[in-house]
Amino acid sequence: QQQVKQSPQSLIVQKGGISIINCAYENTAFDYFPWYQQFPGKGPALLIAIRPDVSEKKEGRFTISFNKSAKQFSLHIMDSQPGDSATYFCAASTKSNTGKLIFGQGTTLQVKP
Amino acid sequence: GAVVSQHPSRVICKSGTSVKIECRSLDFQATTMFWYRQFPKQSLMLMATSNEGSKATYEQGVEKDKFLINHASLTLSTLTVTSAHPEDSSFYICSARGLAGVAATDTQYFGPGTRLTVL
Numbered sequence: 699q700q701q702v703k704q705s706p707q708s709l710i711v712q713k714g715g716i717s718i719i720n721c722a723y724e725n726t727a728f729d730y731f732p733w734y735q736q737f738p739g740k741g742p743a744l745l746i747a748i749r750p751d752v753s754e755k756k757e758g759r760f761t762i763s764f765n766k767s768a769k770q771f772s773l774h775i776m777d778s779q780p781g782d783s784a785t786y787f788c789a790a791s792t793k794s795n796t797g798k799l800i801f802g803q804g805t806t807l808q809v810k811p
Numbered sequence: 812g813a814v815v816s817q818h819p820s821r822v823i824c825k826s827g828t829s830v831k832i833e834c835r836s837l838d839f840q841a842t843t844m845f846w847y848r849q850f851p852k853q854s855l856m857l858m859a860t861s862n863e864g865s866k867a868t869y870e871q872g873v874e875k876d877k878f879l880i881n882h883a884s885l886t887l888s889t890l891t892v893t894s895a896h897p898e899d900s901s902f903y904i905c906s907a908r909g910l911a912g913v914a915a916t917d918t919q920y921f922g923p924g925t926r927l928t929v930l
Contacts, residue, residue, distance in 0.1 A: 730917055741817075741904050741921035742855070787854060791917075797843060797908050799919055801854045 700725060702790050704802025711809050717775040719805045721788035724769065728790040732799070733762065733773045736785045745786070746773070778809045812838050815907050817922035824895055825930055832890045832925045834905030840885035841907035845919065846878070849902045861888055895929045902926055 704721045711717045721731075729750055734742035748755045748762040748771065755762045761774040775782055788802040814837040824830050834844060843862050847855040859880050861867040867880035877899075879891040888907075892899055906919040 732918070734921070739902075739924070739926070741815075741906075741924045743921065744918060747918065793917075797917060797919065798845070798857065798860060804852075804854050806852075 700800055702788060702800050702802040704788050704805060706805060707803065708806045709808070711778045711807065713778065713780060713809055713811050715778050715809075717778045717782070717807055717809070718772060719786055719788070719807070720770065720772045721790075721802050722768075722770045723790050723800075725790070725792070725800075726769070727792045728800075729793060730791045730797075731762070731764065731771050732789050732791075733760075734787045734789065736787065736804075742787060775807075778807075780809045780811050783807055783809050813909065813918070813920045814838055815905065815920045815922040817905055817925050819925060820923060821926045821928075823928045823930065826896050827894055829891055829893045830895055830927060832892075832903055832905075832927075834888045834890070834907070834922050836886045836907040836909070836920070839907075839909045841888075841909055842885070843908040844882055844888040845906045845908070846880060846888075846890050847904045847906065849904060849924075851902075855904065858890075892927065895927070897929045900927055900929045 702723050732747035733745045735745045736742040746757045746760045759776045764771045786805045789799040791799045816835045818833045846858045858873045859867045859869045861880050861882040863882050863885050869875045882888040904924040906921045
């Protein structure tokens with residue numbers, strides 16, 4: 699019940715296209731859902747995060763869509779660029795759990811020029 | 812703002828030696844720091860959670876006597892891999908969760924990671 703399932707495992711998108719990564723969870727106590735971007739040999743960097751009281755959050759080319767009833771959330775990268783090529787992790791946490799993050803398995807995104 | 816540093820970025824050691832990795836929150840005070848381990852092409856695996864002045868809480872399966880964590884101040888946590896062996900070779904990443912100010916309290920900010928290679 700603590701798992702966060704992420705798909706797809708890998709994704710290839712043409713420059714200018716839309717990249718979509720999906721995550722699903724079971725624990726309804728989760729109340730914070732961040733997305734992290736990680737380049738090879740580097741630590742993850744927070745990209746965008748959402749709470750379950752909103753269904754969508756947009757920051758620049760990055761949008762999180764959140765479906766509370768389906769217990770799913772997704773990351774949309776609009777106008778994908780080669781510089782977006784990285785591994786993306788979704789995560790979830792609860793306030794009562796000292797903020798411990800449960801990570802998805804990761805998605806390796808390649809944006810072709 | 813909300814910068815976390817790790818030192819060293821890369822370390823190579825001989826089997827049987829101990830290695831200390833430092834994690835610092837540079838511009839904010841961290842209530843909680845986390846230590847992760849990441850194998851190639853895999854997700855982050857939480858090893859332990861530490862709060863300043865308290866003993867660390869280790870995840871199931873993580874040997875507390877092998878991975879010593881000290882959280883001496885609100886800006887510094889250290890991970891010591893004792894008697895390291897080749898199977899301990901991995902990418903170790905810390906994160907810090909802030910009090911207030913430049914760091915949002917619910918957010919974990921990650922360090923750049925430390926690549927440990929045990930020969």
